[in-house]
Amino acid sequence: MDSLNEVLEKILQEHTGKQAGQQPKEQKQYECQKCKDTGFVEKVDEKGYPISIRCDCYKIRLAKKIMDQSGISTEFRKKTFDNFQTLQDKQLVNAKRKAMQYVEGFRQTENTRYNSILFCGQVGAGKTHLGTAICGTLMKERIAVMYMAYRNAVTKLKQTITDEEGYSKEINLYTSARVLYIDDLLKGRLTEADVNILYEIVNYRYMNNMPMIVSTEKSPAELVDFDEAIGSRLIEMCRGNIIQLSGKGLNYRLYGNGGVSGG
């Protein structure tokens, strides 16, 4: 299987019409021929004035950069649907089927109220594997997914909170992404600032019907208990796609490493 980086390179190349061996030498230095790597293209607005708009390559490039920084690129290679082991466990079989159905139906549900998916369960239950497999598959279909490592992202946002421009640039990564993957939602100690930041992201995406893929150790009830406004919005958006991996003795990582029973 191609690594995520190779996949993204291919996307960028196809997207920008770059074909190996067919370009004059002086054009080869740009990754994107359309904008010559400036990230902007010139257009004319409805009144006939020239304007600069973001090139289509921008979101793909940005998603790639964030994933490279987060180290998740390696995970995409490792965690696919093909190598998710269900171990004939009914819960895991269903979880995998749901995840694959979500990807198949993505383009139909994308702009609807119920366009998101939630994986709940303990560490090692397989939720991150399935969430990552969904993201990897969407990326291959040229759907830019922004990865948000919940704890790190919120910490970084809090550090920029007094810098209005910096904060809005940073939070915009998560509000404006076509698809947002929130990994390990509500992990760690929570402050009021965490809640406010999370609400800002979730509410924006809720209001605009923008899909989220969420993994968390909390149960749906715990999400609502934690904060009703955030929890209820998430649960509404994930209707029909809430997957709980919490059965007794279900420890995917232990099983996967050679059949040691989780109890």
Ligand SMILES: [Zn+2]
């Ligand atoms: Zn471009």
